[in-house]
Amino acid sequence: MEIAQVVGFGVIAAVIIIFIRQSRPDIAQLLSIAVGIVIVVYLLGYLKLIIDVITDLALEAEINTVFLRTLLRVIGVAYLAEFGAQVCRDAGEGSIAVKIEFAGKLIILVMAIPILIAVLEGIINFIP
Amino acid sequence: MNVLRVDLLFQIAGIGIFISVLNIVLKQAGKEEQAQMLTLVGVVIVLLLVLQLVGDLFTNIRVIFNF
Numbered sequence: 001m002e003i004a005q006v007v008g009f010g011v012i013a014a015v016i017i018i019f020i021r022q023s024r025p026d027i028a029q030l031l032s033i034a035v036g037i038v039i040v041v042y043l044l045g046y047l048k049l050i051i052d053v054i055t056d057l058a059l060e061a062e063i064n065t066v067f068l069r070t071l072l073r074v075i076g077v078a079y080l081a082e083f084g085a086q087v088c089r090d091a092g093e094g095s096i097a098v099k100i101e102f103a104g105k106l107i108i109l110v111m112a113i114p115i116l117i118a119v120l121e122g123i124i125n126f127i128p
Numbered sequence: 129m130n131v132l133r134v135d136l137l138f139q140i141a142g143i144g145i146f147i148s149v150l151n152i153v154l155k156q157a158g159k160e161e162q163a164q165m166l167t168l169v170g171v172v173i174v175l176l177l178v179l180q181l182v183g184d185l186f187t188n189i190r191v192i193f194n195f
Contacts, residue, residue, distance in 0.1 A: 009132050016141040023148035024167075030174045031140045037181045042132045044188050051192060069194060076193030080186075 006039060033087050040083060070115055074108050081105075136181065140174055 013035040021028040051072060058068045081104025088097040147170035154163040189195075 005132050009134060009137070012134075013137055016137065020141060020144040020148075023151075024144050024170075026167075026171050027140070027144035027147065027174050030171070030178050031137070031144065034140055034174075034178045034181055035137060037178070037185050038133050038136060041181075041185055041188055044185075044192055048192050072193045073195060076189050076195065080189060083185075 006042065009039065010035070029091055032090060036083070036087065067115060067118075070111055074111055077104055077108055077111070081107075136177065140177060143170060143174055146170075 013031070017028050017032050017035070020031065055068065055072075058065075081100055085097040085100045085104075088094075088100060147166060150166055151163050154160075154166060
């Protein structure tokens with residue numbers, strides 16, 4: 001019943017934030033950020049389980065570990081960028097959120113360059 | 129497995145309510161500057177808590193996605 005925990009936490013947090021927002025909107029904003037981070041940190045435990053399973057499968061299939069590590073890093077960057085952009089959007093700074101998303105895309109692209117080069121080399125090797 | 133840190137929620141909510149009550153008292157007593165300072169201190173304390181949490185999130189993600 002972990003979902004009941006998360007739902008209860010979210011509902012209690014929403015009620016408290018609505019209550020505080022009337023008198024202190026600044027602290028309510030920070031509280032909503034904190035609640036978001038607490039839920040994400042809680043879910044990281046489950047994410048770790050999934051990633052361990054994926055890593056085990058990849059090791060069994062003898063996939064190159066460099067590719068797997070790059071893949072995991074890309075997922076991490078995507079999660080973080082999405083989270084940061086969402087926090088900024090909640091605070092009413094849509095333009096900063098767009099920039100964070102742009103930075104995430106660019107960094108993912110840079111991380112993916114070794115894989116891209118490997119694919120291109122494979123294609124070139126196939127062509128006589 | 130991580131635990132859902134409900135204590136942090138109540139901590140920040142408590143600080144917020146406490147600060148707003150003290151703010152009302154100080155405003156009634158006519159000490160506007162102190163009320164302003166108190167607001168600032170409250171926001172900074174909550175910001176420190178949130179920053180700790182953000183650092184926690186970053187280290188967790190760094191460990192899980194082995195950066």
